[in-house]
Amino acid sequence: MKFGTKAIHAGVEPDEATGAIMTPIYQTSTYVQEAVGKNKGYAYSRTQNPTRHALEKNLAALENGKHGACFGSGLAAIDCVIKMLNTGDEVVSTGDLYGGTFRLFKTIFEKYGIKFHFVDMTELSSISEFINDKTKLIWVETPTNPMMSIIDISAMATIAKQANAVLCVDNTFATPYLQNPLDLGADIVMHSVTKYLGGHSDVVMGALVVNDDDIAKEMYRIQNSSGAVTAPMDSFLALRGIKTLHLRMQRHCENGEKVARFLANHSKVENVYWPGFEDHPNHDIAKKQMRDFGGMISFSLVGNKLEDALDIVSNVKLFALAESLGGVESLIGHPVTMTHGAIPKEEREKTGVVDSLIRLSVGIEDAEDLIEDLKQALS
Numbered sequence: 001m002k003f004g005t006k007a008i009h010a011g012v013e014p015d016e017a018t019g020a021i022m023t024p025i026y027q028t029s030t031y032v033q034e035a036v037g038k039n040k041g042y043a044y045s046r047t048q049n050p051t052r053h054a055l056e057k058n059l060a061a062l063e064n065g066k067h068g069a070c071f072g073s074g075l076a077a078i079d080c081v082i083k084m085l086n087t088g089d090e091v092v093s094t095g096d097l098y099g100g101t102f103r104l105f106k107t108i109f110e111k112y113g114i115k116f117h118f119v120d121m122t123e124l125s126s127i128s129e130f131i132n133d134k135t136k137l138i139w140v141e142t143p144t145n146p147m148m149s150i151i152d153i154s155a156m157a158t159i160a161k162q163a164n165a166v167l168c169v170d171n172t173f174a175t176p177y178l179q180n181p182l183d184l185g186a187d188i189v190m191h192s193v194t195k196y197l198g199g200h201s202d203v204v205m206g207a208l209v210v211n212d213d214d215i216a217k218e219m220y221r222i223q224n225s226s227g228a229v230t231a232p233m234d235s236f237l238a239l240r241g242i243k244t245l246h247l248r249m250q251r252h253c254e255n256g257e258k259v260a261r262f263l264a265n266h267s268k269v270e271n272v273y274w275p276g277f278e279d280h281p282n283h284d285i286a287k288k289q290m291r292d293f294g295g296m297i298s299f300s301l302v303g304n305k306l307e308d309a310l311d312i313v314s315n316v317k318l319f320a321l322a323e324s325l326g327g328v329e330s331l332i333g334h335p336v337t338m339t340h341g342a343i344p345k346e347e348r349e350k351t352g353v354v355d356s357l358i359r360l361s362v363g364i365e366d367a368e369d370l371i372e373d374l375k376q377a378l379s
C-alpha cells in the first residue's frame with residue numbers, strides 16, 4: 001500500500017458495533033468482562049483503548065514498523081526509551097538537540113546514573129571516541145533544530161550495530177512522509193505527534209514505532225507501568241490529522257522551497273539553512289535519505305544584530321510568533337531568546353545559533369502571501 005492510502009486507511013476499521021467509518025472516541029476507563037479473565041481484548045484504558053489502538057496501528061504502518069505506542073507528549077515517548085536503559089549505561093546523542101530532550105536527559109536521567117555524550121554527528125569520525133562497552137543507545141535527531149543539519153541514518157545504524165547499541169531516531173521534523181528511519185536500519189523511531197502528524201496545533205502527543213518484538217515488549221511494559229498514555233479524544237484528533245499528512249507535507253515542502261529561495265535572494269539575509277539547497281553542507285545525505293526537504297527553515301541577517309531579528313519577528317503579520325512547528329499555519333521564532341537562551345553564547349555560536357538567527361515553520365497557506373509578509377517585515 002502506498003503512503004497516502006496508508007495514512008487514510010491503516011489501522012482504521014469500520015466500528016464493529018455500528019459500522020461508523022470514523023473510529024469512535026471510546027471515552028471509557030474500563031470494560032465489562034463476561035467472566036473473570038474473559039474480555040473483548042480491552043481491560044483498562046491505561047493498558048489499551050480502541051481509539052488509541054487504531055492510532056498506534058496507523059502510525060506503525062506509516063513508519064513501516066510492526067508495533068506502535070502513543071504517549072501523552074513527545075517527551076513522554078522519549079522518557080519511555082531512556083527507561084529501557086539501566087544505571088551505568090551510556091548514551092551517545094546528537095549535539096544540536098531539541099531543548100526539551102536535552103533537559104530530560106541532563107536534569108532527569110543523569111541523576112539515575114545514565115551518562116549522556118552530546119556530539120556533532122555530521123562528523124562521523126568524531127563519534128567513535130564516545131563509544132565504549134557501556135554504550136547502549138545512540139540518539140539521533142535529523143534534521144536538527146534549528147540549524148537543519150542532516151545526519152546520515154544508515155551510517156549511524158552501522159555504528160550502532162558495531163557497538164551493540166540500539167539506534168533511536170527522533171523523526172519529528174521529517175515525518176514518515178519524508179523519511180523512514182526503520183528502513184534505514186534504526187531500531188526505534190520517535191515522534192512528537194504534536195507537530196506535523198497532528199498538524200493542526202490542537203494536540204500534544206508522542207509516539208514510538210519499532211519492529212523488534214523484544215523492544216516492543218519493553219516499550220509496552222513501560223507505557224503501561226509509567227502510564228503516560230494518550231487520551232481517546234486526542235487519539236481521535238491525531239487520527240483525523242494524519243489522514244491529510246501527505247497532502248499537507250507536499251504543500252509544506254513546496255512552500256518551504258519558495259520561501260527559502262526568496263530569503264536566499266534577499267539583500268538583508270546572510271545565510272539560509274534549508275537542506276534542499278545544493279550548497280547545504282549535508283545536501284547529498286538529505287537527498288539520499290529524504291523524499292523531499294520539508295518546510296523548516298532558519299536564516300541569519302546581514303550585520304547579525306539581535307534587535308534586527310526581534311524587529312522582524314514582531315513585524316510579521318501572517319507568521320505567528322510562537323514555539324512549536326508543523327501546523328497548517330506558519331510560525332516564526334527567535335531561537336536565542338526563545339528556545340536556546342540557556343546555552344552559553346560561545347557554545348551556541350559554535351553550532352551557528354547566532355543572535356540574528358530566525359526559525360520558520362512554513363505552513364500551508366498561499367506561498368505568495370507568506371513571501372509578501374516576510375518582504376514587508378524585512379524592510
Ligand SMILES: *Cc1c(COP(=O)(O)O)cnc(C)c1O
Nearest residue numbers: 073074075098170172192194205
Ligand atoms: C516538540 C519536539 C519534541 C517534544 O515533543 P512534545 O510533544 O512537545 O513533548 C521532541 N523532539 C522534537 C524534534 C520536537 O520538535
